[in-house]
Amino acid sequence: MSAIPQNLQAVRDRIAIAAQSAGRSPDQVLLLAVSKTFGADAVLEALQAGQYAFGENYLQEALDKMATVAAALPGNLKAPPQWHFIGPIQSNKTRHISEHFDWVHTVERIKIAQRLSDQRPSTLPPLQICLQVNISAEASKSGIEPDQLSALAHAVSVLPRLRLRGLMAIPEASQNLAQQAQTFRQLALLLERLRQDGLELDTLSMGMSADMTAAIAEGATIVRIGSAIFGERNYE
Numbered sequence: 001m002s003a004i005p006q007n008l009q010a011v012r013d014r015i016a017i018a019a020q021s022a023g024r025s026p027d028q029v030l031l032l033a034v035s036k037t038f039g040a041d042a043v044l045e046a047l048q049a050g051q052y053a054f055g056e057n058y059l060q061e062a063l064d065k066m067a068t069v070a071a072a073l074p075g076n077l078k079a080p081p082q083w084h085f086i087g088p089i090q091s092n093k094t095r096h097i098s099e100h101f102d103w104v105h106t107v108e109r110i111k112i113a114q115r116l117s118d119q120r121p122s123t124l125p126p127l128q129i130c131l132q133v134n135i136s137a138e139a140s141k142s143g144i145e146p147d148q149l150s151a152l153a154h155a156v157s158v159l160p161r162l163r164l165r166g167l168m169a170i171p172e173a174s175q176n177l178a179q180q181a182q183t184f185r186q187l188a189l190l191l192e193r194l195r196q197d198g199l200e201l202d203t204l205s206m207g208m209s210a211d212m213t214a215a216i217a218e219g220a221t222i223v224r225i226g227s228a229i230f231g232e233r234n235y236e
């Protein structure tokens, strides 16, 4: 028997405890199940267990999986799955992303945002966008630098087929709770500053399997959880 339903419940419990200890409601935290490297079977199992939002990093893998899931959707679902793109974006991939996803968390350049907006089909609601911020200032990590964030946010906020919702970050891995908290607090402060600047933003996409508790304490509204739900990934 698969562990996915049990793992999902354990993650929901962790989210609820973290939210309550922070004086927040668990309803304020969306659980995004990161299904990269796992097949459509795993997604369907999670859907049956009540999971609704899924995150994918690799476009071709995601498109194949989405088609398989759509063809096998059980009839008793309350709503079809919601798909979030959370991987690096190459400009020749924007059309498929804008046509197939509900959210994109990894926008870091105006050129990509412009293409996503231009290519978003008029039959779909606006694409929901988070800007990825390079919060740990690591040369290797992607994301806009904090000092350039305000200009990008204002430029993206006026694109007609996008709706800018907030910020996303993948901090440098750390076992140190105080350090995790400090990094997440920086992202929360950046969001707060943009709101004071007049942008209507409500989303902080931060926290993964290893650091979701600290992220929720600092205000995460979306946690992106892979291995704690689906198990360790095998990249072969």
Ligand SMILES: *Cc1c(COP(=O)(O)O)cnc(C)c1O
Pocket: 034, 036, 057, 086, 087, 170, 208, 209, 210, 224, 225, 226, 227, 228
């Ligand atoms: C893979 C991935 C996750 C999930 O990581 P886990 O540690 O397995 O929970 C979250 N966010 C992004 C951007 C990822 O690439």
